[in-house]
Amino acid sequence: MGDTLHPMFTWGVGTSAYQIEGGIEDGKGESIWDRFARDSPMVDDGVIACDHYHRYRSDVALMADLGVDAYRFSIAWTRILPEGRGRVEPRGLDFYNRLIDELLGAGVTPWVTLYHWDLPQAIQDRGGWVNREVVDAFAEYTGVVADALGDRVTNWITHNEPWVASMLGYQQGVLAPGVTGWDNGLGAAHHLLLSHGRAVAEIRSRVADARVGLALDCRPVSAASDRPEDLEASVHFDGFRNRWFFDPVFGRGYPTDMAEVYERLGRWNPDWVRPGDIETIGTPIDFLGVNYYTAFQVSAGREEVDDSGIAPGHPALPGHTEMGWPIVPSALADFLVRVQEEYDPPSIIITENGASYSDAPDRHGVVADERRIAYLASHVAAVDEARSRGARVDGYFLWSLLDNLEWVAGFSQRFGLVWVDRQTLERIPKASFFWYRDVIASRR
Numbered sequence: 001m002g003d004t005l006h007p008m009f010t011w012g013v014g015t016s017a018y019q020i021e022g023g024i025e026d027g028k029g030e031s032i033w034d035r036f037a038r039d040s041p042m043v044d045d046g047v048i049a050c051d052h053y054h055r056y057r058s059d060v061a062l063m064a065d066l067g068v069d070a071y072r073f074s075i076a077w078t079r080i081l082p083e084g085r086g087r088v089e090p091r092g093l094d095f096y097n098r099l100i101d102e103l104l105g106a107g108v109t110p111w112v113t114l115y116h117w118d119l120p121q122a123i124q125d126r127g128g129w130v131n132r133e134v135v136d137a138f139a140e141y142t143g144v145v146a147d148a149l150g151d152r153v154t155n156w157i158t159h160n161e162p163w164v165a166s167m168l169g170y171q172q173g174v175l176a177p178g179v180t181g182w183d184n185g186l187g188a189a190h191h192l193l194l195s196h197g198r199a200v201a202e203i204r205s206r207v208a209d210a211r212v213g214l215a216l217d218c219r220p221v222s223a224a225s226d227r228p229e230d231l232e233a234s235v236h237f238d239g240f241r242n243r244w245f246f247d248p249v250f251g252r253g254y255p256t257d258m259a260e261v262y263e264r265l266g267r268w269n270p271d272w273v274r275p276g277d278i279e280t281i282g283t284p285i286d287f288l289g290v291n292y293y294t295a296f297q298v299s300a301g302r303e304e305v306d307d308s309g310i311a312p313g314h315p316a317l318p319g320h321t322e323m324g325w326p327i328v329p330s331a332l333a334d335f336l337v338r339v340q341e342e343y344d345p346p347s348i349i350i351t352e353n354g355a356s357y358s359d360a361p362d363r364h365g366v367v368a369d370e371r372r373i374a375y376l377a378s379h380v381a382a383v384d385e386a387r388s389r390g391a392r393v394d395g396y397f398l399w400s401l402l403d404n405l406e407w408v409a410g411f412s413q414r415f416g417l418v419w420v421d422r423q424t425l426e427r428i429p430k431a432s433f434f435w436y437r438d439v440i441a442s443r444r
């Protein structure tokens with residue numbers, strides 16, 4: 001069915017601004033990640049990252065060589081509006097104009113993510129995602145970007161992984177801006193979701209043929225046993241991790257079982273939700289982006305434990321990547337089918353999937369990252385399976401083109417198809433690069 005309705009399948013790669021660009025120049029303002037890295041000496045900073053800001057032409061040439069249809073990248077809000085609102089920095093827009101023109105010249109379709117976690121520090125100084133004002137700020141930023149790039153960009157992703165941005169950034173405080181507290185986390189989540197809905201309208205009013213969605217981080221979960229308390233824990237985890245975001249985005253409002261628990265525990269104040277918010281959040285989208293890496297088994301007492309954003313950087317145990325994440329491709333297939341059946345998105349795009357392994361060049365300069373190839377092959381097969389079971393999956397973006405700055409895990413975790421030498425910044429395509437090139441070519 002998927003094939004008849006959507007004959008074109010998009011093969012792509014993804015990155016995000018903070019993780020690859022570097023280039024703190026041309027009027028760029030400070031973001032919460034610049035500040036967080038500065039104040040946390042253990043965290044690698046993004047001052048140079050992959051120096052993509054200066055090397056974007058050769059990075060686009062790599063993509064052309066890879067043969068991808070599309071490239072998903074994010075815009076650094078602080079390049080466009082250094083103070084978050086108000087003054088627009090034309091040199092910031094120029095960079096993305098040049099990048100997009102280079103991509104189009106190479107036959108690669110740009111997919112733009114507006115927010116991949118790098119909030120302007122000036123907005124954080126006023127409370128960041130916890131302060132409802134941020135919704136207007138995001139709408140303003142979205143309008144500026146859509147006006148500037150909308151003549152060449154059709155595919156738009158408002159937010160990347162609002163669970164991570166809110167709960168790891170504002171509830172657990174392990175990612176920027178390092179704020180803690182349930183009220184902050186759930187408040188941030190509400191404003192992220194609300195700003196998504198607002199942005200969909202901002203883009204559609206400016207870009208006639210726009211296709212707009214968002215990328216949700218998916219964490220399929222199963223109960224560790226069939227004991228009732230474990231089953232209950234897995235339902236709770238699914239609510240905490242998945243349904244709290246999926247339900248409102250698909251127009252159902254917040255799941256009542258979770259809202260009751262959050263309210264009872266004093267974490268959630270329903271007054272945060274103003275009249276019209278639920279409708280705005282539920283504005284129909286053109287596609288759902290699914291970011292998938294791993295799945296969890298949950299037992300009683302661990303219904304809210306997901307610290308997978310903080311990687312220790314250890315050798316991969318069997319069945320795990322170096323992030324310590326269990327490898328569970330079957331959970332991806334089942335989750336995609338579930339999403340199709342429960343929420344019925346018009347189209348699903350895998351906006352991220354990939355694996356961290358630190359296999360390095362041998363003395364001939366060859367990176368034999370066989371474990372990454374095995375991971376990717378099993379997950380591409382899971383996508384095929386989900387399609388044959390009725391999930392309308394229309395694209396797959398591999399994370400990532402380049403080894404890059406993996407947030408608090410820094411440069412120790414390597415997700416790239418292309419090795420990046422930390423000293424020279426030289427790029428060396430890995431075996432997985434050539435594997436993916438063959439996959440794409442054989443599917444055309």
Ligand code: FCB
Pocket residue numbers: 016019160161164217291352399406407415
């Ligand atoms: C996701 C992020 C992405 C990258 C991968 C490994 O949560 O969206 O930037 O860090 O994980």
